[in-house]
Ligand SMILES: Nc1ncnc2c1ncn2[C@@H]1O[C@H](COP(=O)(O)OP(=O)(O)OP(=O)(O)O)[C@@H](O)[C@H]1O
C-alpha cells in the first residue's frame with residue numbers, strides 16, 4: 001500500500017487478570033485501516049470485538065485489564081505508550097466509540113445535538129452556535145434526513 005494507514009494495530013494483546021485466572025480477551029490481533037476504509041469485525045459473543053475497540057480508545061478497565069503487548073499506531077504515535085493526558089486529546093476528538101446499546105449510552109434527557117455538541121465544545125475552541133452548526137453538519141454527513149430538525153430531538157425520537 002502506498003498510502004499510509006490511519007490506524008495500524010500490531011500484535012495487540014489485552015488480558016484480564018481475574019481471580020479465576022488470566023483471560024486472554026485479545027491475543028495477537030493485527031489489522032490496518034486506510035483513509036476512507038470501513039472495517040467490520042465479526043465474531044461470536046465474547047471473542048474480543050469490544051475489548052479490541054476499548055483498547056484502541058484506551059478505555060480498558062484497569063485493573064483487571066491490561067494492554068499486555070502490541071502497538072496501536074495512530075498519527076505517528078503508539079497509543080499504547082502515550083500519556084493519559086495526550087490520550088484524552090485524541091479520545092472523542094480523533095477517535096470515538098459508540099457503545100453497544102446506544103439507547104442506554106446516550107443520555108435520554110439531552111437532545112441529540114447537545115450530546116454531539118458536548119464533544120465538539122470539549123475539544124475545540126468554538127462557541128455554542130458554531131458547535132451546533134458542526135453538529136448539524138455531522139448529522140448530514142452520515143445521512144440523517146432533516147438534520148436541522150433532528151439536532152433538537154431526543155434519543156428516543158430517533159430509531
Ligand atoms: N472486565 C473484565 N474482566 C474479565 N474478563 C473480561 C472483562 N471484560 C471482558 N472480558 C472478557 O473478554 C472477552 C472478550 O469480551 P468482549 O466484550 O470483547 O467480546 P465481544 O466480542 O465484544 O462480544 P459481544 O459480541 O457479546 O459484544 C470475553 O471472554 C469477556 O468475558
Ligand SMILES: [Mg+2]
Nearest residue numbers: 049050051100
Ligand atoms: Mg461487544
